[in-house]
Amino acid sequence: xMHPAPTELLDLARTVALTAGALAHRRRTEGVEIAASKxxxxxxxxxADREVELLIRGLLADARPNDGFYGEESDASAHTSGLTWVVxxxxxxxxxxxxxxxxxxxxxxxxxxxxxxxxxxxxxxxVNPALREVFTASKGSGAWLGDQRLxxxxxxxxxxxLAGTGFSYEAARRVWQAKVVGGLIGQVRDIRxxxxxxxxxxxxxxxxxxxxxxRGLNPWDHAAGALIAREAGARVGALHADAEGRDLLIAADxxxxxxxxxxxxxxxxxxxxxxxxx
Ligand code: LIP
Numbered sequence: 001x002m003h004p005a006p007t008e009l010l011d012l013a014r015t016v017a018l019t020a021g022a023l024a025h026r027r028r029t030e031g032v033e034i035a036a037s038k039x040x041x042x043x044x045x046x047x048a049d050r051e052v053e054l055l056i057r058g059l060l061a062d063a064r065p066n067d068g069f070y071g072e073e074s075d076a077s078a079h080t081s082g083l084t085w086v087v088x089x090x091x092x093x094x095x096x097x098x099x100x101x102x103x104x105x106x107x108x109x110x111x112x113x114x115x116x117x118x119x120x121x122x123x124x125x126x127v128n129p130a131l132r133e134v135f136t137a138s139k140g141s142g143a144w145l146g147d148q149r150l151x152x153x154x155x156x157x158x159x160x161x162l163a164g165t166g167f168s169y170e171a172a173r174r175v176w177q178a179k180v181v182g183g184l185i186g187q188v189r190d191i192r193x194x195x196x197x198x199x200x201x202x203x204x205x206x207x208x209x210x211x212x213x214x215r216g217l218n219p220w221d222h223a224a225g226a227l228i229a230r231e232a233g234a235r236v237g238a239l240h241a242d243a244e245g246r247d248l249l250i251a252a253d254x255x256x257x258x259x260x261x262x263x264x265x266x267x268x269x270x271x272x273x274x275x276x277x278x
Pocket of ligand 1: 072088090091092093094165166167168169195196197198214217221
């Protein structure tokens, strides 16, 4: 089925993400209200998460009524056009709650179903409204921060790599993730926990991080950021030849990826996750 050029889809993603970012930022200044908790008491959703997703969903449906929608805070809807929008209205919700200026609106459009193992990501926008930063990419047209073209850091030895990662809303998994980080920290330059997978991936794209890895991400956390990292020259995936997904996501310059992934695999051997298959 014919679809618009990725650059055209990117214009829509960017416009909607900027509008949504402005609303999220305004609600932040007005005070954040926790609406509910989800998988655990730590896993909160704010009234703004829901309001921003509703706004995004409405704007996308007006512009492209036959596309599917797959968002963090509402029920999915199927496509008849072959395209699906994968949306995280506020990635970094805990940062948002605490007023830490590292949260983002993340919007991607994929060809096919919203499954990282099979989707073809055509365009993505990640907007950090607190820092007025707009990260974008469309397939084959590179990655950008505003109008600055992005490239990942090259020729970084593992021992000097600044590594980003994240922790789950499930306590048992956090304990396991901390063991892995404990085993890794002596083998890299240092670790950063930014609190938003979308911004972690954009940080790899713009060279603020050399490598990022996390286990347990949802498709909406990484859909746009993974394309932005890839278009900046990163390899994005899991261990071996696996595609990125809930089990694991790694993003880094290909040469660093090849140094990093065996180290992570060895740590997984040392500390087998106690929450099911890797
Ligand atoms: C967050 C991710 C982050 C992860 C958090 C959480 P949310 O997404 O972006 O990488 O460490 O546990 O999943 O819940 O803010 O959309």
